[in-house]
Amino acid sequence: MTEQVLELIPVRTRILTEKNNIIDVIEQYAKNDIGPYDIVSVAESVVAITQGRFVRPEELTPSWLARLLCRFVPQKGSLSSVYGMQTAINAEGSWRVAWSMFLGMLGKLVGKNGLFYQLAGEQAALIDDVTGTMPPFDKCIVYGPDDPNGVAQAIKERLGCYGAVVADVNDLKRAAVLGVTQGVDPKEVARILIDNPFGNASQKTPIVIIKNYALAARKAATE
Amino acid sequence: MEFLVGLLIVMLVVVVAIWLFLAKQGDAHFRFIVVQRTDFTLKELSENTATFICTIPFINNGTQDGTLMDVYPRHLLPCEQFDAVDVDSRLTLDSANRNDGYWEAYIVPKGTGGAIYLTVKFTAKSGDIMTALKDMVDMPIDIVFQVVARSPWYIDKNRLVMTAGEIDNALAAGQQAAARQGEEI
Numbered sequence: 111m112t113e114q115v116l117e118l119i120p121v122r123t124r125i126l127t128e129k130n131n132i133i134d135v136i137e138q139y140a141k142n143d144i145g146p147y148d149i150v151s152v153a154e155s156v157v158a159i160t161q162g163r164f165v166r167p168e169e170l171t172p173s174w175l176a177r178l179l180c181r182f183v184p185q186k187g188s189l190s191s192v193y194g195m196q197t198a199i200n201a202e203g204s205w206r207v208a209w210s211m212f213l214g215m216l217g218k219l220v221g222k223n224g225l226f227y228q229l230a231g232e233q234a235a236l237i238d239d240v241t242g243t244m245p246p247f248d249k250c251i252v253y254g255p256d257d258p259n260g261v262a263q264a265i266k267e268r269l270g271c272y273g274a275v276v277a278d279v280n281d282l283k284r285a286a287v288l289g290v291t292q293g294v295d296p297k298e299v300a301r302i303l304i305d306n307p308f309g310n311a312s313q314k315t316p317i318v319i320i321k322n323y324a325l326a327a328r329k330a331a332t333e
Numbered sequence: 334m335e336f337l338v339g340l341l342i343v344m345l346v347v348v349v350a351i352w353l354f355l356a357k358q359g360d361a362h363f364r365f366i367v368v369q370r371t372d373f374t375l376k377e378l379s380e381n382t383a384t385f386i387c388t389i390p391f392i393n394n395g396t397q398d399g400t401l402m403d404v405y406p407r408h409l410l411p412c413e414q415f416d417a418v419d420v421d422s423r424l425t426l427d428s429a430n431r432n433d434g435y436w437e438a439y440i441v442p443k444g445t446g447g448a449i450y451l452t453v454k455f456t457a458k459s460g461d462i463m464t465a466l467k468d469m470v471d472m473p474i475d476i477v478f479q480v481v482a483r484s485p486w487y488i489d490k491n492r493l494v495m496t497a498g499e500i501d502n503a504l505a506a507g508q509q510a511a512a513r514q515g516e517e518i
Contacts, residue, residue: 153389160378166488168486172485177484177485178355180349180483181354181355181358181483185398186398190398190483191400191481191483192483192484192485193481193486198377238480240400240402240438241400241437241438241439241440244433245435248437248438249403249438275347305424311477321425
């Protein structure tokens with residue numbers, strides 16, 4: 111894709127909560143900047159928060175299984191705390207998480223890493239433990255968003271843009287597109303967003319407009 | 334029968350092995366080292382308020398990383414004991430240096446630590462602050478902290494005492510410094 115015509119525009123908003131509708135927010139803060147050739151990308155954790163998909167550790171009662179399994183997750187992982195693991199169990203089921211952990215351990219014995227996250231379900235990989243999100247949600251565990259494809263489609267229909275994505279991007283050069291509208295290549299968008307234009311939490315820019323994506327895609331196709 | 338006994342022994346060995354693993358793994362353990370805090374110094378002085386600040390180190394001396402999910406000061410100055418001032422206390426991580434009293438959840442790797450700034454503001458209920466603080470008493474302050482790590486969350490606290498003598502000294506030193514600055518100007 112021809113990078114020269116692409117432009118990434120982060121959109122600053124106020125702190126969003128479960129009282130906000132993410133589509134309304136995008137319309138309020140970015141409507142005038144969005145054109146028919148653009149892609150609107152929105153951070154997955156913010157979508158999840160606006161969907162009310164977060165919980166305080168104090169609201170959870172850790173099971174013995176969560177207490178046990180969290181001990182086998184490396185310390186940097188979101189599921190290494192007893193509450194992170196409990197949210198994964200709540201989202202994906204105790205049997206699935208336990209079985210995935212068992213197979214994950216066996217996988218490690220034969221040099222296959224990451225099996226647990228492949229098997230334990232999408233939410234197990236998307237959960238952000240406390241400190242994973244900006245205040246006031248730094249004291250909450252945030253799940254992955256619900257129906258990210260539906261959210262992307264709703265953004266496209268309301269804003270009249272070329273496409274929309276719900277993306278999980280961080281400063282460690284990791285980007286994944288969780289929800290996408292038809293006609294948009296999620297891998298290509300993930301590559302475009304790899305430098306984390308959403309910025310860090312304190313920059314409060316959960317929306318990024320990829321200007322002229324459709325034009326660039328058309329140009330790349332003709333070259 | 335022999336098979337069942339063998340199975341039981343294997344299960345017992347697994348349980349013991351897991352228990353040993355968990356015991357060896359341990360957990361985070363936090364402590365605010367109040368005995369190593371700095372003396373309070375005068376940060377701001379106005380006609381009816383005086384603000385003091387000190388630095389308190391903390392450490393995670395456990396065997397696992399842990400999160401300080403919340404940390405806040407609790408000053409203890411009942412009106413029955415001293416009724417001339419209102420007190421406001423707040424703290425912040427030194428590297429964050431916030432002034433809103435909000436503690437942003439903070440991961441502390443095992444064997445490491447940091448420091449907080451504790452700020453105490455006295456406001457005279459009537460008259461000027463120097464007169465109000467003249468008969469000030471020693472005031473305990475609990476540093477209360479909520480920890481989340483491998484095991485369920487808990488709240489703990491470490492206590493320091495802001496002494497009346499310390500307040501006097503800080504006020505005197507602050508006034509002397511201000512006077513010197515005035516002379517230089």
